[in-house]
Amino acid sequence: xxxxxxxxxxxxxxxxxxxxxxxxxxxxxxxxxxxxxxxxxxxxxxxxxxxxxxxxxxxxxxxxxxxxxxxxxxxxxxxxxxxxxxxxxxxxxxxxxxxxxxxxxxxxxxxxxxxxxxxxxxxxxxxxxxxxxxxxxxxxxxxxxxxxxxxxxxxxxxxxxxxxxxxxxxxxxxxxxxxxxxxxxxxxxxxxxxxxxxxxxxxxxxxxxxxxxxxxxxxxxxxxxxxxxxxxxxxxxxxxxxxxxxxxxxxxxxxxxxxxxxxxxxxxxxxxxxxxxxxxxxxxxxxxxxxxxxxxxxxxxxxxx
Numbered sequence: 671x672x673x674x675x676x677x678x679x680x681x682x683x684x685x686x687x688x689x690x691x692x693x694x695x696x697x698x699x700x701x702x703x704x705x706x707x708x709x710x711x712x713x714x715x716x717x718x719x720x721x722x723x724x725x726x727x728x729x730x731x732x733x734x735x736x737x738x739x740x741x742x743x744x745x746x747x748x749x750x751x752x753x754x755x756x757x758x759x760x761x762x763x764x765x766x767x768x769x770x771x772x773x774x775x776x777x778x779x780x781x782x783x784x785x786x787x788x789x790x791x792x793x794x795x796x797x798x799x800x801x802x803x804x805x806x807x808x809x810x811x812x813x814x815x816x817x818x819x820x821x822x823x824x825x826x827x828x829x830x831x832x833x834x835x836x837x838x839x840x841x842x843x844x845x846x847x848x849x850x851x852x853x854x855x856x857x858x859x860x861x862x863x864x865x866x867x868x869x870x871x872x873x874x875x876x877x878x879x880x881x882x883x884x885x886x887x888x889x890x891x892x893x894x895x896x897x898x899x900x901x902x903x904x905x906x907x908x909x910x911x912x913x914x915x916x917x918x919x920x921x922x923x924x925x926x927x928x929x930x931x932x933x934x935x936x937x938x939x940x941x942x943x944x945x946x947x948x949x950x951x952x953x954x955x956x957x958x959x960x961x962x963x964x965x966x967x968x969x970x971x972x973x974x975x
Contacts, residue, residue, distance in 0.1 A: 775914030776847055780813045781938045781953040782914055783820035783845040787811070788936045788955070789912030790851055791841075793866040794824060795934075796957050806832040809866070819846040828865045849914065870934040872960035878928040878939065880905050882947055882970040901926035902947075902970055908940040932958045941968045948973035 777783050788794045788811065800810040808831040813822045822843045827835030839858035845851050881899035889897065903926055909918040912935060920928045937958060941951035949971035956966045 775849070775910070775916075777819065777845055777849045777914065778847070779938075779940075779953050780815060780820055781940075781955050782849075782910070784811055784813050784822055784955055785910070785912045785936045785938045786845055786849060786851055786914075787822040787824065787843045788957075791824075792870075793826065793861060795867055795870050795936075796959060797824065797826075798957070799955075800825075808835055816844065819844055821845075826861055826866060828862065870959055872934055873931050874934050874958040874960050875963040876928075876930045876932055876937070876956065876958050877963060877965045878907060878922070878930070879965070879967045880907070880922045880926040880928070880941065880951070880970070881967060882944075882972050884972060884974050887974055899969070900972070902944060905944050906942040907968065908942065910938045910940065912936050912938075914938075934959050939966065939968065941970070944970055947971060 775782075777786065788797060794809075794811075797809045797811055798807075800812045801807055808827040809825065811822060811824045813820055815821075822845060824841045824843070825838055827838040829836030837859050839861050840856070841853060842855040843851055844854055880902035882902050883899035884897065885900055886894060886897035901924070903922055903924045905922045905926070906919055907922070907928060908916055909920070909930065909932070911917050917932065917937075918930060920930065922928050935958060937956050938953055939956060940953045943950050947970040951968040951970050954966055954968065956964050958964050
């Protein structure tokens with residue numbers, strides 16, 4: 671028997687006769703067999719039957735309909751529409767310039783707050799603290815503590831500054847204790863190009879001198895030869911950059927001196943506590959710039975009166 675039987679009586683008859691003729695049947699003579707076979711096969715194919723021959727060759731199957739093909743999944747399609755759109759927080763809106771990120775260390779002193787502000791604008795390079803009564807101080811800063819942090823005012827003047835400066839520009843910043851800077855107010859004419867030095871690059875030298883005084887109960891003017899300030903040896907000074915990161919912790923030599931080479935920028939010097947002295951030296955801000963060595967003196971109070 672064939673493996674699969676064609677449907678319909680004509681197809682079955684054609685298939686049976688086709689198989690019998692391949693076995694050389696005895697009940698049909700050689701003249702009639704080919705004729706009958708041809709007639710039956712012709713009728714069968716006319717009705718659309720496809721028989722399975724003795725060789726077991728299957729009839730070709732119909733191709734699958736388009737609906738049988740799986741549609742590509744969304745994960746395979748490289749399209750940006752399947753990705754979540756970025757949230758508004760991924761693209762922060764512009765903030766008042768400058769607005770650096772919080773500092774690397776908590777801001778616990780006025781000096782650190784000032785250093786952050788001065789480092790936030792290249793035009794502030796080299797600006798020092800306001801010296802009341804100083805003639806010709808075109809640029810300066812002044813700072814004070816507030817309930818939630820610090821307030822730093824910066825001023826740049828130009829045009830006949832020995833007489834008080836014809837023009838000026840002022841900024842008022844607040845710095846919270848996490849080191850976030852906010853520009854609260856700005857006034858004055860735009861600062862012309864060339865009024866302030868360009869951005870500083872390179873290294874500079876810093877000389878730190880640590881002294882203690884008074885050394886005599888009564889100070890006189892001029893000072894007595896034996897009442898010079900004492901040299902403070904083996905005192906550690908913590909050097910922080912404008913972001914509050916500790917960049918050096920050198921100790922003074924027997925002459926009370928520290929010499930450093932640092933990248934250009936504003937630094938905060940924090941003297942450590944020294945035994946035998948009542949007061950700790952106050953932190954100070956110093957600019958290190960290429961070309962001109964910077965020098966600063968840190969003074970301890972001996973308590974002698």
